[in-house]
Amino acid sequence: MKRRTFLGGAMAVAVVGHGSSAFAQQSPIKIGMSMPQTGGLAGGGKASLLGIEIWRDDINAKGGLLGRKVELVVYDDKSSASETPAIYAKLVDVDKVDLLFAPYATVPTAPIMPFVKQRGLLLMGNFSFQVNSKVGHDMWFNNAPWGPADSWAASFLDLAQKAGGKNMALLTADQEFAQNLALTARDVAKKRNIPVVFDQVYPPNTVEFSSIIRALKAAKPDIVYVASYPPDSAGILRAVNEIGIGDDVKIFGGGMVGLQFAAVMSNLGSLLNGVVNYNTWLPEKSMYFDGTKEFFDKYTKRAIEAKVDPLGYYLAPFGYAMGEMIAAAVNSTKSLDQKGIAKYLRENEHKTIVGPIAFAADGERKETATLQAQFRGVKDKDIEQFRSSGKQVILFPDKLKTGDLISPFEAARK
Numbered sequence: 001m002k003r004r005t006f007l008g009g010a011m012a013v014a015v016v017g018h019g020s021s022a023f024a025q026q027s028p029i030k031i032g033m034s035m036p037q038t039g040g041l042a043g044g045g046k047a048s049l050l051g052i053e054i055w056r057d058d059i060n061a062k063g064g065l066l067g068r069k070v071e072l073v074v075y076d077d078k079s080s081a082s083e084t085p086a087i088y089a090k091l092v093d094v095d096k097v098d099l100l101f102a103p104y105a106t107v108p109t110a111p112i113m114p115f116v117k118q119r120g121l122l123l124m125g126n127f128s129f130q131v132n133s134k135v136g137h138d139m140w141f142n143n144a145p146w147g148p149a150d151s152w153a154a155s156f157l158d159l160a161q162k163a164g165g166k167n168m169a170l171l172t173a174d175q176e177f178a179q180n181l182a183l184t185a186r187d188v189a190k191k192r193n194i195p196v197v198f199d200q201v202y203p204p205n206t207v208e209f210s211s212i213i214r215a216l217k218a219a220k221p222d223i224v225y226v227a228s229y230p231p232d233s234a235g236i237l238r239a240v241n242e243i244g245i246g247d248d249v250k251i252f253g254g255g256m257v258g259l260q261f262a263a264v265m266s267n268l269g270s271l272l273n274g275v276v277n278y279n280t281w282l283p284e285k286s287m288y289f290d291g292t293k294e295f296f297d298k299y300t301k302r303a304i305e306a307k308v309d310p311l312g313y314y315l316a317p318f319g320y321a322m323g324e325m326i327a328a329a330v331n332s333t334k335s336l337d338q339k340g341i342a343k344y345l346r347e348n349e350h351k352t353i354v355g356p357i358a359f360a361a362d363g364e365r366k367e368t369a370t371l372q373a374q375f376r377g378v379k380d381k382d383i384e385q386f387r388s389s390g391k392q393v394i395l396f397p398d399k400l401k402t403g404d405l406i407s408p409f410e411a412a413r414k
Helices: 004-016 020-024 041-060 084-093 106-119 151-162 176-191 210-219 230-242 262-272 292-306 318-333 338-348 383-387
Strands: 029-035 070-076 099-104 121-127 140-144 168-173 196-202 224-227 253-254 276-279 371-375 392-396
Touching: 004 253, 029 041, 029 176, 041 070, 041 099, 041 292, 041 318, 070 084, 084 099, 084 106, 084 371, 099 106, 106 121, 106 176, 106 230, 121 318, 140 338, 151 176, 151 224, 151 253, 151 276, 151 371, 151 392, 168 176, 176 196, 176 224, 176 253, 196 210, 210 230, 230 262, 262 383, 292 318, 318 338
Parallel strands: 029 070, 029 099, 099 121, 121 140, 168 196, 168 224, 224 253, 253 276
Antiparallel strands: 276 371, 371 392
């Protein structure tokens, strides 16, 4: 823990030399967070943190916030839900941070929601899914593009039904994120009278999926919805490649975490073809807003030096956007009062490098911007191919769409 804090401080100090001399006369504004730097979520956590660090350096180069340098206080939560409650208590009670960013992902964030609500603290969410649905904290704002809870499954099933899908198989990991996705998928399917012919939950440490895929194939579904985390997403696709999934399947994918990360994409290569999966940002024309290109120019250079995800599409620009929203709120309210910042965030639409963001009452997006995209023409061992448009064709939402679904799944894999 101490090492990461030192590194965050050291990098912030380095910025001072290039910024306003007034920084030296005032204490910094400290933003605290944990971030997975080790464990199963580390790949995403490192990319997310780099996006936030680029924002910190940009805002400090412009004079900081309220004339004060911005400093990040960051601890490694080891991708573990058991680590985050103590870390966030330390950030608030010992480090005395001014603002809090959530760690990347649902699992490490869920345990700190009761704490921040009890203390009346603003928390900028970082790609969690439905962690506020039961807590009901009115100072929670998620940077993720998810939108209404059922929109994720609804957009996938819209595509499936248009392709002729009439029944569904569910394959989900036994952890909070995947189970939240599966819950909404079952609800949407029920409302649409789509029978679920296969519904299996597997332990998060599962590495062998052959028997599960054989059982799924035997159920002869024509829609396959998968909610998995990075270590198991690859195992599922390898089993599908080995065994096949059946000619009846119109669409496969939905909620597979990991297929957005450069290392996983490069490792799987052509096994990705045909999969329709959620995503957040892709290098398609419809995805560029003010500052997007400039951000990725900086990210690409620094990612090499930092040895993190060389593409950084999934999380990094949203980490930057989280900082943009905080900066707009602090500058507009001219204060660090967390209730005032929350009121501003709730009542305004925010321009960011990932597009306009407006929040609903639950702190999630008013309107979903979650992409459903289909992998096309992916070759093996070529990470650079993913910097070009056309490798992940956007099917949803309509305002960002760049192509139509190729179905059935087996045909799309060719």
